Amino acid sequence: MPILQVKHLEKQFPDVRAVDDVSFDINEGTCFGLLGPNGAGKTTTIEIMEGIIPASSGEVLYKGQPIGEKFKQEAGVQFQATSLQEFITVNETLQLFQKLYDKTVPIEELIETCSLGEFLHRDNRKLSGGQRQRLLLAIALINDPDIVFLDEPTTGLDPQSRRNFWRLIENIKERNKTILLTTHYMEEAEQLCDEVAIMDHGRIITMGKPSDLLSKYFDDIILQLPVDDFTLAKPPENWDIHKDNGIITIHTEDVHATIRYLHENDIDLSHIEIRPRTLEDLFLELTGKGLRG
Numbered sequence: 001m002p003i004l005q006v007k008h009l010e011k012q013f014p015d016v017r018a019v020d021d022v023s024f025d026i027n028e029g030t031c032f033g034l035l036g037p038n039g040a041g042k043t044t045t046i047e048i049m050e051g052i053i054p055a056s057s058g059e060v061l062y063k064g065q066p067i068g069e070k071f072k073q074e075a076g077v078q079f080q081a082t083s084l085q086e087f088i089t090v091n092e093t094l095q096l097f098q099k100l101y102d103k104t105v106p107i108e109e110l111i112e113t114c115s116l117g118e119f120l121h122r123d124n125r126k127l128s129g130g131q132r133q134r135l136l137l138a139i140a141l142i143n144d145p146d147i148v149f150l151d152e153p154t155t156g157l158d159p160q161s162r163r164n165f166w167r168l169i170e171n172i173k174e175r176n177k178t179i180l181l182t183t184h185y186m187e188e189a190e191q192l193c194d195e196v197a198i199m200d201h202g203r204i205i206t207m208g209k210p211s212d213l214l215s216k217y218f219d220d221i222i223l224q225l226p227v228d229d230f231t232l233a234k235p236p237e238n239w240d241i242h243k244d245n246g247i248i249t250i251h252t253e254d255v256h257a258t259i260r261y262l263h264e265n266d267i268d269l270s271h272i273e274i275r276p277r278t279l280e281d282l283f284l285e286l287t288g289k290g291l292r293g
Contacts, residue, residue, distance in 0.1 A: 001064055003028040003147055003178050004049070009058035011044050011202075018044040019055070020202035026147075026195075031169070031179040033193035035186070035279075037287050041202040042182050043080070046151055049180070050077055062147075073102060076145035078136050080152050084124040090135055091120045094142065101143035114138040114168060130161030137168060147178040154188060166191055186280040196279070200287045210279055217285060218277040223250040223258060229268040236261070 002025035011019040019041045026032045036042050047053045049060050051067050062071040084093060091107070094116075098104045111117050114134045119127065127135065133153055140148055150169070154162040162185070169192055173179060183189055189196055190210050197207040206213060220240075230248040235241055239258075240251040252258040255274060262269060 002026055003063060004180070005061040005064075006045070006049065007059050007061070009045065009048060009060070010056045011041075011048060011053070012056040018202055019048065022058070022199070022202070022204055024197055024204065024207060026178060026180060028146075028178050029173075029176040030194040031173055031181055031192050033189040033196035034180065034182045034199065035184075035189055035196055035283060036199035040199040040287075042199055043151065045199070046149060046180070046182060050075070050149055073143065074146045076140035076143060076148040078133075078140040078148070078150045078153050080155070082136055082139075084132070084135070086125055087123065089121050089123060090116055090127070093124060093135065094138060097139050097142050103144055104142055105144045110138045110141060113141065113171065115164075128161075129157050130164065133157060133161070133165060134168065137165075141172070145177070147180065148172065150179060150181045152182050152184065154183065154185065162188070186278060186283050190279045198283060198286055205286055206282075213282055214277050214279070217282055220251045220253050220277070221255050222275050222277065222281075223252060223255070223272060224248065224275075225267075225269070225272045229271055232262070232265055232267055 004026040006022060006024050009019050009022040010017065022041070022045055024032075034042050034045065044053070048055045049067075051060075051071065060067050062068075062075075085096065088096070094107050094110060098107065111120060114137050116131075116134060116138060119131050122131075124132075124135070137150075137153065140150070153169075154165050157165065166188065169179065169181075173192075179192075181189070181192060193210060195207070195209055196213070197204050199205065206217075208216070224247050227243060227246050227248055242249045242251075250258060259269065259272075262272075
């Protein structure tokens with residue numbers, strides 16, 4: 001049985017239907033990614049699942065039962081934005097939150113899991129972005145939850161801090177915890193998620209394992225090279241070619257034949273890049289070329 005089930009969820013505000021008949025299951029021990037542009041309905045869906053706001057209709061089941069006190073004790077949440085108590089240290093913050101639950105993880109274990117040792121006695125006000133996110137993750141894990149909600153946990157972090165945070169999440173997955181992740185970073189979703197659902201305009205528009213979705217929607221490989229290197233006077237008519245920001249992009253199902261043709265026509269291949277399709281491609285294909293605010 002899935003650890004969490006969302007069934008025909010809807011949320012109607014006075015001027016907009018933010019969530020429109022959303023259904024999905026999350027299996028135990030997996031990382032499920034809920035993706036979509038700003039305004040897609042992700043946060044509203046998450047807040048209903050967390051029990052923060054009520055649904056207009058539909059239901060959320062935790063271990064087969066409507067969410068209630070058991071869910072509150074066994075779920076951990078890292079919100080998009082969280083205010084921390086000022087003028088106290090990281091260690092004092094952990095002690096404060098530990099008192100809110102019946103069952104808790106030893107603080108020493110959280111310190112090791114979330115790599116807090118180097119700034120354990122630092123005032124919360126003096127934490128860097130990455131340090132703050134690691135503390136918030138520790139708070140989300142303090143009750144040894146069976147399911148953890150991470151709502152855009154790496155937004156605003158530099159690339160190194162983001163990848164360090166990924167390692168923490170992967171360590172949590174190895175302990176058979178269930179994770180629901182929302183993120184705008186498609187590389188992050190591809191790295192961490194066993195299954196993803198892409199939302200737009202309040203609806204799920206596609207859902208599945210990242211590799212399965214890419215196979216379903218794409219059958220080509222991407223070749224890219226600078227416009228200045230692409231001196232081919234007249235490319236074959238059946239080639240799918242696009243030019244954007246000084247880059248030529250060729251979509252091809254036969255990489256070897258395409259490269260051979262370019263080489264035979266004296267195209268400079270020293271700057272060519274070859275890559276498979278990614279979740280970023282799928283996201284833009286399904287939701288549009290720009291993220292809506």
